[in-house]
Amino acid sequence: MNTADVIVVGGGVNGASTAFFLAKAGVKKVVLLERRQLGAGASGKSGALVRTHYTNPIEANMAFESLKVFRNWSEIVGGDCGFESPGFLQVVAPQYEEQLRRNVAEHQRLGINTRVLTTDEILEIEPATRVDDITCAAYEPDSGFADPNATLYGFVNAARDLGVDVRSGVEATKLLAEGDKITGVETTDGAFMADNVVLIPGPWAQRLVAPLGLEFDLEPRRVQVAVFRWPYGFDHRHPIFIDDSQEAWFRPEGANSTLVGLESGVDGANPDDIAEGVDHDYVEDCRAALSHRLPAFEHSTMRGGWAGVITMSADGRPIIDQIPAFAGLFCMLGDSGTSFKTAPAIGMGLAEWITKGEPQSFDLHPFRSSRFAEGDLWLDENAYGPHRERTISR
Numbered sequence: 001m002n003t004a005d006v007i008v009v010g011g012g013v014n015g016a017s018t019a020f021f022l023a024k025a026g027v028k029k030v031v032l033l034e035r036r037q038l039g040a041g042a043s044g045k046s047g048a049l050v051r052t053h054y055t056n057p058i059e060a061n062m063a064f065e066s067l068k069v070f071r072n073w074s075e076i077v078g079g080d081c082g083f084e085s086p087g088f089l090q091v092v093a094p095q096y097e098e099q100l101r102r103n104v105a106e107h108q109r110l111g112i113n114t115r116v117l118t119t120d121e122i123l124e125i126e127p128a129t130r131v132d133d134i135t136c137a138a139y140e141p142d143s144g145f146a147d148p149n150a151t152l153y154g155f156v157n158a159a160r161d162l163g164v165d166v167r168s169g170v171e172a173t174k175l176l177a178e179g180d181k182i183t184g185v186e187t188t189d190g191a192f193m194a195d196n197v198v199l200i201p202g203p204w205a206q207r208l209v210a211p212l213g214l215e216f217d218l219e220p221r222r223v224q225v226a227v228f229r230w231p232y233g234f235d236h237r238h239p240i241f242i243d244d245s246q247e248a249w250f251r252p253e254g255a256n257s258t259l260v261g262l263e264s265g266v267d268g269a270n271p272d273d274i275a276e277g278v279d280h281d282y283v284e285d286c287r288a289a290l291s292h293r294l295p296a297f298e299h300s301t302m303r304g305g306w307a308g309v310i311t312m313s314a315d316g317r318p319i320i321d322q323i324p325a326f327a328g329l330f331c332m333l334g335d336s337g338t339s340f341k342t343a344p345a346i347g348m349g350l351a352e353w354i355t356k357g358e359p360q361s362f363d364l365h366p367f368r369s370s371r372f373a374e375g376d377l378w379l380d381e382n383a384y385g386p387h388r389e390r391t392i393s394r
């Protein structure tokens with residue numbers, strides 16, 4: 001019989017972060033289970049944008065605290081997560097300028113280094129930008145992107161150094177409970193008993209929780225990205241854009257390419273059987289969005305792409321909780337396509353909850369699983385439209 005203090009199910013960036021912060025907090029026996037290979041889920045496919053611009057202060061604060069971890073990775077975690085900081089521009093349609101200004105003011109109150117740029121100032125940051133259809137943008141000079149695998153592997157290496165038992169190729173097949181208390185998990189490598197289990201299995205969650213009578217209304221969604229080589233004459237690293245007016249985002253990729261994503265995911269994906277390549281139509285839509293904002297890319301060459309599966313919750317925000325029906329059963333479910341950048345905060349918050357009885361650094365109450373039954377779904381006052389369905393570019 002294997003025993004542990006905490007079992008973490010899921011070797012994505014959030015499982016690895018949680019295992020790392022648990023071990024860092026002094027938990028002696030942490031086991032991290034991954035059914036396939038580390039990064040088999042959304043984490044291995046992530047665009048890995050790390051920005052703090054959100055349309056509510058709770059997520060902005062989690063992103064801000066996480067940004068500090070990405071920026072100081074070698075001291076806090078160790079090694080290199082591939083974080084680069086070309087700066088970040090949040091573009092919105094002119095009718096949302098007021099909301100953008102209110103959000104930036106809120107972010108500044110949180111201590112985030114951000115400001116609103118005029119179109120002339122946008123052109124100073126990135127002269128190739130088309131600005132005739134926008135009036136302003138939010139700018140974050142400290143934001144950037146990381147290498148998603150280097151981030152995940154960095155957390156895993158640091159967790160291992162602190163004694164975490166990382167088991168790849170071991171699937172949790174059943175959650176074990178006695179009455180209203182979790183007692184462990186059955187796996188393809190025998191039973192593991194523990195007073196605390198943290199579920200972070202991405203789109204594979206429902207098959208684990210259903211036998212306990214739990215249902216979280218999670219929707220696996222196939223999302224894609226495409227890579228374009230920089231066109232002739234374009235020879236500099238541009239900032240990251242989230243272009244809300246086009247429901248698109250783009251960032252530099254490697255030495256001379258740009259990674260593009262659009263809000264055009266398809267629900268009902270089977271995470272065990274998705275087409276991992278990129279669709280033809282999607283490539284053309286990406287090129288159109290990219291060259292609308294950066295016209296030089298009209299004749300850029302497509303160089304590949306891929307698809308992954310994110311998991312949407314009913315209000316497009318993660319569910320981070322200790323499940324009320326089962327003491328010791330913690331979860332981070334429904335990543336909603338936006339939980340790479342906040343993985344440090346999510347791991348930290350869950351580790352505090354388990355070791356100290358409550359999350360201390362972050363307000364995780366808005367992420368509680370009961371919000372759906374209570375009818376208290378997320379709705380941001382300063383959103384740029386009715387965007388519950390938005391994912392990565394939200």
Ligand SMILES: Cc1cc2nc3c(=O)[nH]c(=O)nc-3n(C[C@H](O)[C@H](O)[C@H](O)COP(=O)(O)OP(=O)(O)OC[C@H]3O[C@@H](n4cnc5c(N)ncnc54)[C@H](O)[C@@H]3O)c2cc1C
Pocket residue numbers: 009010011012013014015016033034035036037038039040041042043044045046047048049050170171172173200201202203204205208223224225261307308309310332335336337338339340341342392
């Ligand atoms: C194309 C794309 C672009 C994205 N861009 C961004 C971005 O720019 N910024 C951002 O913040 N977010 C982005 N995201 C979202 C982000 O990548 C995810 O929110 C995040 O990676 C989720 O991590 P996770 O650890 O919660 O889940 P996952 O990475 O999905 O990991 C879950 C893991 O659990 C394992 N597992 C499942 N069931 C079991 C079981 N029973 N036993 C053991 N293991 C199990 C799976 O194999 C998997 O490895 C993007 C996602 C995609 C797909």
